[in-house]
Structures are given as C-alpha cells and as structure tokens.
Amino acid sequence: MTVDTAELARRLIDGDRRTLARSITLVESTRADRRAEAAALLDAVLPATGGSVRVGISGTPGAGKSTFVDELGSRLTATGHRVAVLAVDPSSRRSGGSIMGDKTRMERLARDPAAFIRPSPSGGTLGGVARRTREAAFLCEAAGFDVVLIETVGVGQSETVVADMVDCFVLLAAPGGGDELQGIKRGIMELADVIVVNKADGDLLPAAQRAVADHRHAAHLMRPKHPGWTVPVLAVSALEGTGIDEVWTEVERFEAHLRDGGGLDRLRSEQAVAWMWAEMQERLLDAFRRDERVAKRLADAEAAVRAGRLSPTTAAHELLAAHGLADRDED
C-alpha cells in the first residue's frame, strides 16, 4: 500500500467529504492502475465498513422517486442519521450524467451537510456499474454514513443487481387508476421487501388505496423472500409528506427481523461471495469474447443458432475449442 492510499484511508475514516468524493472517483476509474489503487484503498477501509442500513429504492417511471428520497432523507438527517444516496443507472452516459442522483431533483438533501449524494457511475456494463456502486457504498460506510440508499429505475436487470447489494429492497410505484400499480416489471414485485404506493393524495387517493389493498392481498399469496416476513404495503404522499415515517419504521422492523437469528450477517456474507463469483464470471466471459479466435466466429455462430441451422451445443463447443478449451469427460 502506498503512502497515498494509507493517508486516503485515514481521512476517509475520519469522515472527510472531499476524500469520500475523491475515493469514489478513484473506484469509478476504468484504468487498470487506478483500479489497483482503488482495491488497495477498499482493502484498507474494509474493517470500517458494514455499519449502515443498506436500502435499495426502485422507482418505476412516474413514481416520484426523487421527491420521495428527498423527503425520506431529510427526515432521517433531522433525526441524527448521516445519509448517503447512490444510484445504479446503466443508461447514464459519461458526458450527460444520470438523472438519478441528480442534486437538482433532491433540493433539500443536496444542501444537507449530513447527506451525501452521488450520481450513478457512467455507462459500460451493468456489472461494471454495479461493482462501482457497491464499492462506493463501502466507502460511504467507512466515512461514517449510517444509512445508504441506492436508487434505481426499471432498466434491464438493474433492480436485481441493486437487490443483491442491499439489506432491504423498497419498491416505489404510483397508482395506475384501477387497482394495479403503474409500470411494475415482471419479477420485480417478488424482489420487494417493502412496497410503497406513492401519490396517495388528491385525485389519485382512491386508486392508491385500492392498489394498497390489492397488493397487500397478493403479497400473502407468495412465499416470502425471508421466512416470517410478509411484505408490507404502504400508501404515502411524498408531496404532502404523509406516510414517510411509517416507511422507515417498516425498514427498521425488517432489519430487526433479519438481524434476529443472524439473518443479516448471512445475507451480507452470501452477497459478498456472490459478488466475487459474479466478478470472476464476468471477467472470464469478457476475456473469452475478446479472444480474436472467438470474436471473428461469434456473429456467424449466433446467427446460425438463431436461424436453427446450427445446434447451440455444437456452436458452443466450436467457439470454446477456438478459445483453446477442449472437450472433457464430465463428472
């Protein structure tokens, strides 16, 4: 470890905001040498991590997520918490930046000295964005933030990667008009530990109440993610400020439920190991795709398989053989 990294680690654990920002920039670097420094920094502060409540917040488009996070975050800092807000948005471009984690949309939190907001890392693969966000979350914890909120919108598999890096996954949606919720992707309902129906005010109040009733009913038809936890469904109005405290109460109740019996440690351990494997799998596949011998055959192989002219097994074996991997007997 260079002297620089040790110093960076010291200041980070001291809670210095500028150091936190610099450190996150470091882990976001795509250069191999910077990433080695980032890895050294993370190793140095690892013992100081783990001390936050990690909450994922997935907001469907139109759900009012920025207003909700601004409201929730402000209440948390008002009661003495230090709140970090990160984001996973694989659609963000380097030059444009992400809409999420956009300080102009979280007006109070952006000015709050006990809060720290960081836009999503830019572009690349979802796996790359996920890695950088996990690492940023660790850095925030090392710097003393005791609540880490990780936002996402419904892009591709981004909800799944966020669910894999948090303790509690909160789904935020607006009423659709009937009793359905707007824009919930298939599979996302079952990721949620808490469901929040926003915009329970004005004209939408009756629809919000219907949606809450229906989703409470549906929630008990499903086997829970965690034994003994029935997913609560709450109505809030981020605009009017109602129901927000109740959401946090549910998050805390969930954390306590998980902690009871060692479930939180188990969850975080499993997430860490899964992350290790995800990293290795991604790099192996990446090296395979970049292999010149594979790359020049890949498009044709895919087209032939897609058209039913080539069996997937044969295609796979030919590409692997080109990469130097011979067939072997299975166990």
Next chain:
Amino acid sequence: MTVDTAELARRLIDGDRRTLARSITLVESTRADRRAEAAALLDAVLPATGGSVRVGISGTPGAGKSTFVDELGSRLTATGHRVAVLAVDPSSRRSGGSIMGDKTRMERLARDPAAFIRPSPSGGTLGGVARRTREAAFLCEAAGFDVVLIETVGVGQSETVVADMVDCFVLLAAPGGGDELQGIKRGIMELADVIVVNKADGDLLPAAQRAVADHRHAAHLMRPKHPGWTVPVLAVSALEGTGIDEVWTEVERFEAHLRDGGGLDRLRSEQAVAWMWAEMQERLLDAFRRDERVAKRLADAEAAVRAGRLSPTTAAHELLAAHGLADRDED
C-alpha cells in the same frame, strides 16, 4: 459423420422407438467421445426438429403431477397426438433414478404406444441435466412426437431452466386451505403462462375455487411475460378427470397467441442463443474452478470474503490472476 450416426439419424426420423431410446442414452453420456457422436447426431437431425408444442409442467410437492400428466397425456394420444414426457430432476441419482418420469406413476401413458416416457438424466449439475433434456426433446421431435411435456419439481432453479426450454410453462399446485396455493416458491408464479389448481374435488373443492379466484385477481396485477396474454387460472381434478381438456385448450390458445406476430419463432431463437451462451459460460467457469492454481486458493478466498476479511473484488482479482488473467483497462 460416421456411418453409424447417419444410420441412427435415419431410423430416428423414421420414428423408431428403440433408436430414440438409444439416442437419448447417447446424449446423456458423460464421456467426451460419446458426446461428440451425440453432437453429430443432433446436427444431423436438427432440420427435423421444432415440430412439437413444448410444454413445461412444474408441480409443487403434493400437487398430483403424475396423475395430471397421465390424464393429460392420455387424452392427447386419444385425439391423435404423439406425446413425449421428459423430466428435469437434478436430485436424481444414477443408481436410484428419478421419481419423475417414473412409469409406475403414469400407468396408462406407460402402456400407450403413442407415448414415450423418459426419466430425468441423473445427477451432475443442473446445467448438465438441462442440456441433456433439451437435446432429448430435440430427438423426440425428430422422431415425430408433436407434444413434448417436460416435468419438474421445485428443486433449486429447475423451474427456471425448464421455462427456458419450453414454449408454455404450466404451474400445477394444490389448494392450501385458505386462498393460497401450497408450496409455490417465490419467483415461480411469474414464470407461469398457465396456472392449474389441482384437486378441485371433494373436501378441497371450496379451497380450490377460492385459490382460483384469488390467483386470477393477482394475475392481472402483474405485467405479463408476453404482451397481451393474461395468465389463465383453472381448476381441475386429475382424479375425476375434470378441467383437463380446458387446460390443453389454454395451452393451444397460448401457442396461437405466441405464433401470431412471430413470437414463437422469436422465443425459440432467443432460447437457442441463450443456451449457447449458458453452455460456454458453464464450461469457462468449470475450467476456471478446475485450474490447479485456482482450486487450491478458492476455499480460503471464499471463507475470507464470507467473514468480511477480504473484499470480493480483491479476492476475484487474485483468483483470476492465479488463472493467468491479468487486469486490463475497461471500456
């Protein structure tokens, strides 16, 4: 292609049952040389595949799957179909065989000349079982079977792999007593294209009807897997023989819905390409795990990550470096 493979292919396409059984045994082999022959056979018959309705049937324990498949299959052969029944059961052992695809539990179908029942391939990894089952399905199609039913029970990810190799995924469950269905794993409800509540007879009839009503209601709260398809929920009694025809009517309606607009071809093409990538990914990860340099470090690395002593990124990089994969700049 050896003369043997060409002859095998000819007899298979002719519809010879013994050849089909021999061919499936060939694709189930773990020997690298036999698998090369199997691949050659599949390539030879590939143009003769694709001509069946592929239906996955996932039955939770106690759902009465064998009786249901026996009843459904018998009605299909009585109306002129040729029905193959395969199974994905990763828990089956080489010596013991699988409970599923057990001919003693499907009495009529086991004696039916227009039906072909094959137990799940044994043991190994779920990916290996999945590959063999897909290939067996192709062989059945080449041999002229126009309905292929692939059973699974709720073991690990077996429902997901079956959903990835069929057109229509049918979830079969028994009533729980309230309005819930017994034993539905999280995530499985959203895989289903058709939900069948079995045992709608005798004492369980009221519970079955409640379960149907509730799941119909819940089904429309979710965004469908396929645009325009609301998951139908039906009550049946495989024992009394009621509701079975209606299930097949729904399967046919689903196929027609998919076919309309080219959705079926698209689905099968995507499945084939995904299969190719799954094969490559599994082999790459397998070669990595077997690398002596990785194997001797892996257990310690996992334990350290699990205990929070080593960051997942650092652990991944160390193991990849041991495998010979250097860090590189990202895009």
